[in-house]
Amino acid sequence: MTRNRSSATWVRREGTAMMESFRKNLLFWATLAVLTIFFILSARGMHFNEWVITLLRGLSVGAVTFLVASGFSLIFGLLDVLNLAHGTLFMIGAYIGWTVFVRPDTFVDLIPVVALFLSGFLLSELWLHLGVRISGGGWRRIFPWAALLIAAALLILVLPHYPVSGWNLKVFSESPGTYAFMADQGLLVLPAGKPFDTSPALVLGGILVTGMVTAFGISLFNRSRRQLGRQWLNWRQFTGFVLMLAAGILVYFYNDALTAFLTGINSSWLFLITVVVTILSGAGIGALMESTLIRPLYSRPIYQLMLTLGLSAIGIEIVRAIWGRPEFTMPKPALFSGTGEGCPATSLGAWLSHQCSTFLLMGSRVRVYNEVFIPLVGILVLVGVWLLLKRSRLGMIIRAGVQDHQMVEALGINVRRVFTLVFALGVGLAALGGVLAAPSIGLSNAMGESLFLNALIALAIGGLTSYPGAAFGSLLVGLIQQIIIKYGAIGIPIPFTDILFKPTPPLVPASTVLLMVVILLILPNGLLGRKE
Amino acid sequence: MAEQPTTFTKPGGVFRKNLNLWIVLLVMILLPFIVGLVEGATLGQVWTNDTGISKFVQGLAIEIFILALYALSYDLIFGITGLLSFGHSMFFATGAYLTGILLKSFNMPLGITILLVIAASFVNAILFGMVLPRVKGITFALVTLGLASVFHIVVMSRELGDYTGADVGLQGVITPEFISPATERLRFYFVALVILILFYLLYKRFVTSPTGRVCIATRENEGRARMLGYNTFYFKLAALMLSSATAAIAGALHALYQPIVSPNVASLGFTVTALLIILIGGVGTLSGALIGAVVYRLLDFGLRRYMGESASFISGAIYVAIVLFLPYGIVGTWMLKSLQMKQGWRRIIGMVHR
Numbered sequence A: 001m002t003r004n005r006s007s008a009t010w011v012r013r014e015g016t017a018m019m020e021s022f023r024k025n026l027l028f029w030a031t032l033a034v035l036t037i038f039f040i041l042s043a044r045g046m047h048f049n050e051w052v053i054t055l056l057r058g059l060s061v062g063a064v065t066f067l068v069a070s071g072f073s074l075i076f077g078l079l080d081v082l083n084l085a086h087g088t089l090f091m092i093g094a095y096i097g098w099t100v101f102v103r104p105d106t107f108v109d110l111i112p113v114v115a116l117f118l119s120g121f122l123l124s125e126l127w128l129h130l131g132v133r134i135s136g137g138g139w140r141r142i143f144p145w146a147a148l149l150i151a152a153a154l155l156i157l158v159l160p161h162y163p164v165s166g167w168n169l170k171v172f173s174e175s176p177g178t179y180a181f182m183a184d185q186g187l188l189v190l191p192a193g194k195p196f197d198t199s200p201a202l203v204l205g206g207i208l209v210t211g212m213v214t215a216f217g218i219s220l221f222n223r224s225r226r227q228l229g230r231q232w233l234n235w236r237q238f239t240g241f242v243l244m245l246a247a248g249i250l251v252y253f254y255n256d257a258l259t260a261f262l263t264g265i266n267s268s269w270l271f272l273i274t275v276v277v278t279i280l281s282g283a284g285i286g287a288l289m290e291s292t293l294i295r296p297l298y299s300r301p302i303y304q305l306m307l308t309l310g311l312s313a314i315g316i317e318i319v320r321a322i323w324g325r326p327e328f329t330m331p332k333p334a335l336f337s338g339t340g341e342g343c344p345a346t347s348l349g350a351w352l353s354h355q356c357s358t359f360l361l362m363g364s365r366v367r368v369y370n371e372v373f374i375p376l377v378g379i380l381v382l383v384g385v386w387l388l389l390k391r392s393r394l395g396m397i398i399r400a401g402v403q404d405h406q407m408v409e410a411l412g413i414n415v416r417r418v419f420t421l422v423f424a425l426g427v428g429l430a431a432l433g434g435v436l437a438a439p440s441i442g443l444s445n446a447m448g449e450s451l452f453l454n455a456l457i458a459l460a461i462g463g464l465t466s467y468p469g470a471a472f473g474s475l476l477v478g479l480i481q482q483i484i485i486k487y488g489a490i491g492i493p494i495p496f497t498d499i500l501f502k503p504t505p506p507l508v509p510a511s512t513v514l515l516m517v518v519i520l521l522i523l524p525n526g527l528l529g530r531k532e
Numbered sequence B: 001m002a003e004q005p006t007t008f009t010k011p012g013g014v015f016r017k018n019l020n021l022w023i024v025l026l027v028m029i030l031l032p033f034i035v036g037l038v039e040g041a042t043l044g045q046v047w048t049n050d051t052g053i054s055k056f057v058q059g060l061a062i063e064i065f066i067l068a069l070y071a072l073s074y075d076l077i078f079g080i081t082g083l084l085s086f087g088h089s090m091f092f093a094t095g096a097y098l099t100g101i102l103l104k105s106f107n108m109p110l111g112i113t114i115l116l117v118i119a120a121s122f123v124n125a126i127l128f129g130m131v132l133p134r135v136k137g138i139t140f141a142l143v144t145l146g147l148a149s150v151f152h153i154v155v156m157s158r159e160l161g162d163y164t165g166a167d168v169g170l171q172g173v174i175t176p177e178f179i180s181p182a183t184e185r186l187r188f189y190f191v192a193l194v195i196l197i198l199f200y201l202l203y204k205r206f207v208t209s210p211t212g213r214v215c216i217a218t219r220e221n222e223g224r225a226r227m228l229g230y231n232t233f234y235f236k237l238a239a240l241m242l243s244s245a246t247a248a249i250a251g252a253l254h255a256l257y258q259p260i261v262s263p264n265v266a267s268l269g270f271t272v273t274a275l276l277i278i279l280i281g282g283v284g285t286l287s288g289a290l291i292g293a294v295v296y297r298l299l300d301f302g303l304r305r306y307m308g309e310s311a312s313f314i315s316g317a318i319y320v321a322i323v324l325f326l327p328y329g330i331v332g333t334w335m336l337k338s339l340q341m342k343q344g345w346r347r348i349i350g351m352v353h354r
Helices: A002-042 A048-079 A086-102 A104-134 A139-161 A176-185 A200-221 A235-253 A255-264 A267-297 A301-323 A348-354 A368-391 A393-403 A405-410 A415-441 A447-462 A467-490 A507-522 B019-039 B043-047 B053-080 B088-105 B110-131 B137-156 B185-208 B210-220 B222-227 B232-257 B268-281 B286-306 B308-325 B329-353
Strands: A358-361 A364-367
Touching: A002 A467, A048 A086, A048 A358, A048 A364, A048 A368, A048 A393, A048 A415, A048 A447, A048 A467, A086 A104, A086 A176, A086 A267, A086 A301, A086 A415, A086 A447, A104 A200, A104 A235, A104 A255, A104 A267, A139 A200, A200 A235, A235 A255, A267 A301, A267 A415, A267 B308, A301 B268, A301 B308, A364 A368, A368 A393, A368 A415, A368 A467, A393 A405, A393 A415, A405 A415, A415 A447, A447 A467, A447 A507, A447 B137, A467 A507, A507 B137, B019 B043, B019 B053, B019 B185, B053 B088, B053 B185, B053 B210, B053 B232, B053 B268, B053 B286, B088 B110, B088 B137, B088 B232, B088 B268, B110 B137, B110 B232, B137 B268, B185 B210, B185 B232, B185 B286, B210 B222, B210 B232, B222 B232, B268 B286, B268 B308, B268 B329, B286 B308, B286 B329
Parallel strands: none
Antiparallel strands: A358 A364
16 A cells, blocks of 8 residues: 555656656757757858868867866866966966977986976975974974975076076077977977086986975975874885886986987877876876965965966966967877878778878868867767766765765865865866867967867856766867858858858857857856756 | 955044045155155146156056056955956946047047946946846856957957957047146046045945945855845845946046057956956955055066066966965955954953953
């Protein structure tokens, strides 16, 4: 009897729930339908192959936007931090990638410095214990500052003596632009390495000590927030330290051999190495940013805005100081740059054998790198991060943290470490976006801003903290922009007249912004965002 | 937003209440003459607007007044009412462009221009207000950002180039003779100063008025304010309208003072300027907007002059340092400290009396 009634209630309840969910999502389906109609309509006035290419271009822009937007949305969802420096980090990723790809010698020269400097940070447990021993009473406040000042002084003293075969912004024949141009033409000759002017051991030791003092100073700042372990030396940390040190010193000794190896291999492999290095350095920058600067500000959300804005300004200035203001290009890897006989390719086999930069699709050329490779990587990342979020323990913690991170903390999970990881992941994704976009759109000081605005619009359309929303929004933004650019060339026939309306370039961002405003007014949480 | 220091009410009339303000006002009135005397010019030369350091300082001060007025208006909706808007530059740019266009292309007299500018600013505020009931928090910020960037694009567009000057900026606005910044700069200086002080007093009055109190309540806890029976929408709209009108007047002053109205004043960057100014000064403290504007403009000017290209690197570092070490801005931190000091004194006095 009871069971019967309950099952009846169940049916009724389920039925109402279905209706309700349909009604709730009605607007979403309606928007989707309108957009589909819009895309089909947009094919009017174009040949089919033109339409396909426009869509592919949209996919490409969407993929790069997605790489930035997804990282931003992960960070915002879990940490509640609006990272306004995300566009700048995207740009920094592009510049780092350019350096590794075009100037492997500079990259190899820098490895020992970075490795030795960062190895000091791996001994944090030791610094914490040391800090407790040394600083007591009134010294507490002055000590970290003193340590940082000493570190800065050491850095200024030591670093100029370390020779890096880089570029010279003031000499045209040695500027990044010249190297980029020569690399594009395949005429790049790397300059000879510079010799040390003092004892190398002294310089390398100085860098190691500087890193240690810096790590010590920073550890003194957030000493009170951490529990001390029992042992002075954590074995895991110590192994990491020794490995890092050994790597740095080894690279120093085999510098020339490594450079020769990197310049000798096929540029497709070099590109792969570049991508990996860029992601790692982006993740490193992110982890450092989160653990030193953003962590003290979790209780003051508005100030994170100002902090990230300030960091963004600093980042742009650093890029200007190192790589200069003029724009330059990055060559495409060999796999996507063949132009000789047999190109443009007509089949997959032909493309593989000639490694063409373009192939023929229904009678028109498609650029392989821009319109096939970038979207493919975008989809790969989409699936990869999706699996990470849905199928791994870390992903479970992240998803739970997005819902309610205090609850997760109460369950005994070290959310802080997850915060750092997610921040590193987000910045790593942005850096990946940067290095992927660099060969297709080139490097400039302003590349971060416009893309960041795109990503923000994409997120607002898709739902700020929703991961599929980020993908959907980015896709939409990319497609609409490319379609409007296309119509800027061919014009839209206005019904019942002979006038062709040609959208001007400023209308491209305006169209997506307008779409965002309309969608947010209908659905305040975006298309796929959850209701608060 | 919960930890902001609330505004204090001191006993006494308008004069005793704002004693600091009157002192500052006196200093500002005397400033051009003092600078002139230090420079070695006579008072008469300052009075007749001879070129010199005094005139230059007046120009810098006028820019600071305009920025302060603009930041003040942003503080009203962000610091007092708690609406994070990324479209505030639109209010300012409307004032600037409308003033310029009406004066230049339509030859309107200044009075009617100002009236029209205020009317347009109300239209702007109502446009933002239409969005208000639908979206909240960061979504509101994004929608306002969207509206402002559409405005930016319209201003930049080539179709309206005859009026707005497209991406070059609006040039050739002839300021009426009696407050021309070239020949009558001292008068312009006093006009801007008086407008700033009047608006500052108006804002102080607004914040302590019942309407302002509800605005603060909306910032602290909107749900509770609604439950107490206030329709928060109208209060937010009131704050938006006042803020919009103020920003538009600041924009009008900008159009009158600057030879070119650059389209940058409609961009997101200019909203961020206002945000930075009130974060430097202290969010929710009205005097913070004024002090923040002074610090911001002088910092910008000094760095650009002495550092050249690396200026924005250093200013970025300074903003980061302010965020990390002056968490409530200059005025906010000062208020907290003085409160603590007062309590300390009271304790000491109590101990002695006992």
